[in-house]
Amino acid sequence: MKILQQSGDPTAMYTGPEFTIQFANNAILAIWGKDESVIGHRFENALPEMKGQPFADLLKQVWESKEIYEANEMPATLDIHGEPITSYFNFTFKPILNKEGDIYCILHTAKDVTELIRTRDAVLEKERKEEEIKKELRASNEGLRSNNQELYTLNKEYTVTNEKLGASNKIIQDLNLQIKKENNELLSGNRKFQDDITNLGDLNKNLASRNQELKDLNDTITQLNNKLSESDISFTNLIDQAPVAIMLLKGDDFVITMINDAMLALIEKDYSVIGKSLFEVLPELKGQPAAEMLIKTYRMGTPNSDHSNPVILNRDGQFEERYFTFNYTPFIEDGKVTGVIDMAVEVTTQVMAIQERESIIIEKSVLEETLRKSEQRLQGILETMAEGVGVIDATGQLVYANPMAQQILGLSESKIKERTYDDPKWQNLRLDGTLLPSEEHPMSIMMSTQKPVYDHEVGVKAPERDIMYISINAAPLFDDEGNLTGGIGTFMDVTTRRMITQGKEDFISIASHELKTPVTALKASLQLLQRSHDRLPPESRAKLLDQSIKSLDKLSGLINSLLDTSRIEQGQLKLDKRPFTISELFDDCCSNFSQITDQEIIFEGDIYEQVMADNQQIGQVMINFISNAIKYAPESKQVIITAKKISDHEIKISVRDQGPGIPKEKLEHLFKRYYRTNYHGQKFTGLGLGLFISGDIIKEHGGRIGVESEEGKGSEFWFTLPI
Known part of the structure; x- marks a missing residue:
């Protein structure tokens, strides 16, 4: 007992x-x-x-x-x-x-087994949820196949005219094939996984039943071991009647004293093993964990058990790895441990089934992860493309727009899906500014001809927004029967490109006019001198020479501006930095303005601070600022030039007038190349390059440049230099 x-x-x-x-x-x-x-x-x-x-x-x-x-x-x-x-x-x-x-x-x-039942119920609930997820995954896979077919059709139609888009389409095509293959493998794996789970459930039930039998019998034998002294129940009969493998090992040599038929079948021996040491009968057990646990039970006098323990046994001369659930109980006589009762159940079949299930689960997880990554890569390509991507159905309704398309159009995806490509809420324009008929829209051309359209530029005018220009590539989409199901378009915002082209055209016109004026005046003066030199009085000849020199100076200034712009574009603007004070800068570049204007030019502030810069180029910036103040604010009585140290490392120089000011919407364009404006209804000469060149000079010096203005209150152009 x-x-x-x-x-x-x-x-x-x-x-x-x-x-x-x-x-x-x-x-x-x-x-x-x-x-x-x-x-x-x-x-x-x-x-x-x-x-x-x-x-x-x-x-x-x-x-x-x-x-x-x-x-x-x-x-x-x-x-x-x-x-x-x-x-x-x-x-x-x-x-x-x-x-x-x-x-x-x-x-x-x-x-x-209360906790076991609760755990099993939780597992069943988890399996039920997993099955629901699998159904959703299969539905998603079907949708993904449809999308893959559409994208595959799109990829075939893309042209090499857009190298980046072509590369992206190649990646999408490869991913589509990979995802389709992985989807098929995943579906096959899921069906196999479901069958294996069903078989494994039956094996687990059998294993649980066998383990329970082993534990129950171990309890029975342990209880009856002490009961033998108080009753006449035969311990030998108890072991013989046990339905699981049992043997009694006694002494330091673990001599097999009692053993039942189940244990003999398990170790593939007969009753001749009784009286022999266990390690003599099964020498391969030495050093294995099962043997170490047996020795520990005998020496420590405490029960030990292990589930699914691997044991290597010699079966017909071949060493095989088997799995057993062991239960070792000390055998006590007169209060002393004299042996060990060993009970065992072979669970090799169940363990192999569990291992196979785990392998299937790992394989399924890898497939699911591969599919997830493939979807992420595909989504990532669409979301990071520099071009907008839109898909329409056969009616022209937009059904998809990637983030770049939303950004270009300035609409959310839900708003885009409410529109057609030729929605009358927005005006589509030809490049000359006239309305673009619906049938001339590149998407309409693609749908009617069922052929791709490449690099077709149109203007788009949204309510309360400036015109933007987009370049569209369009390709038709077909179903398996060859029926047109819609189309896919890629487009990019080419407004900047269009504005630069227009600016260049305007600049060529302006430059031709500006260069023609001094050349014409110079030519006229020289012709007059040539024809009437001897008949003209000296004062008239001097006046004509002065006019010729002014025309040459103006012509030289225009040519220098063009050369500076070319150097800036080619990154060849070179600086000759040396130290000088702000007052020296004023004296060198501003002393002659009093001779050409009646406006009072005032210098103030920290004019004796020293900077390290290119005196000539900074002087060019100063002259441009002061010239603009005199030109565009002729009614301003004063032009105030201020130098202010704003930190230990930076000084700010500003030119402020009291003129009419500049409209807010024009401020952001003032430092752009070729920009010229009709200033309060007036037109002024020039190429529109002065502020553009000034901005680049200041940036090359590591400074900042800007303008602050309010209509009716004058303007202040400023720049900073490192001290």
Whole structure:
């Protein structure tokens, strides 16, 4: 009884037809919520809450039939600390017979499987959710195949005229093929995985049942080991009747003292092994974990068990790896450990099934991850493309727009999907500014001809927005029968390109006019001098020479501006930096302005601060600022030039007038190349390059440049230089 009392497995023993509790270990008392006072009482009196539950009738059935009763996952409601609690148990009522075949007692072994059932229910719920996810995944795969077919058609139609788009389409085509293959593999893997899960569920149930049998019998043997001294039940009969493999090993050499048929079948030996050392019979066990656990149990006197432990056995001269669930219990005689009871169940089939399931799960996870990454790559390509991508159906309705398309059009995807490509809410224009008929739209041309259209530029005028220009490539989409289902268009904002082209055209016109004026004046003066030199008085000849020199100066200035612009574009603007004070800059470049204007030019501020810069080029910037103030604000009585140290490392120089100011919408364009404006209805000469060149000079010096202006309150142009 000491072994049964020491066992951690719940065990009780009932005697007589009234089922008196003859023995109950601590483990089963804890389940009942009782103490040792119930020992010696009838089952129904000790556990009154069992009334109405089937357990008393089952005990009576076992006593009368002398047949073992086993049940799995049976609910039992027990009074625990005054509170009825329902738990689930695997239990066995086993009749113990004496030599005459009469029933001596009923051995009750049990195991609380409440947590196992809850865990299993959770697993079933998880599997149910996984099945729902699989259904959704299959639906997503079908949609993805359709999208892949459309994108594949698009890829075939793309032209090399757009190298970047062509490369992107090649990537999409490869991904489509890969995703289709992976989808097929994933669907096949899912079907196999479902079959394997069903088979594995059956194997797991068998394994759980075998493990439970092993534990129950281990409890039985442990309990009866001490009972032998108080009863005449044969320990040998108990081992022989056990349905699982059991043997008793005694002494330091682990001599096989008792062994049943199940154990002999497991190790493929016969009864001749009795009396021999275990390690003599199975020498291959030496050093294996199962053997180390056996030795530890004997030496420490504590039970040990292990589930699914690998063991290498010699089967017909071949070493094979098998898996077993072991339970080692110390065998105690006169209070001393003299041996070990070894119980084992082979679970090789179940372990191999579990390993196969885990392999399938890993393979499925890899496939799912590959599919997810493929989808991410495809989505990433569309979302990071520098071109807008839009897809229309057969009616012209937009059904997809990537982020760049949304950015170019200034609409969210939901708003875009409410439109057609020729929506009348926006005006589509030809490049000459006239309205673009719907049939001339590149998407209409593509749909009507069912052929691709490349690099077709149109203007788009949205309400309360400036005209923008876009370049469109369009390709038709067909179904498997060759029917037109819609089209896909890629487009980019070419407004800047169009404005630069227009600016160049305007500049050529302006430059021709500006260069023609001084050349014409110079030519006229020289012709007059040539024809009438001897007849003209000296003062007239001097005046004509002065006019010629001014025309040459103006012509030289225009040519220098063009040369500076060319150097800037080619990155050849060179600086000759040296130290000088702000006052020196004013003296060198601004002293002559008093001779050409009546406006008062005032210098103020930190004019004695020293900078390291190219004096000539900074002087060019100053002259441009002051010239503009005189030209565009002739009514301003003063032009104020201020130098202000704004930090230990930077000084700000500004030119402020009291003129009419500049409209807010024009400020952002002032430093652009070729920009000229009719200033309050007036037109001025020049190429529109002065502020553009000034901006680049200041940036080359590591400074900043800008303008602040308010209509009616004048303007202030400024730049900064490092001190």
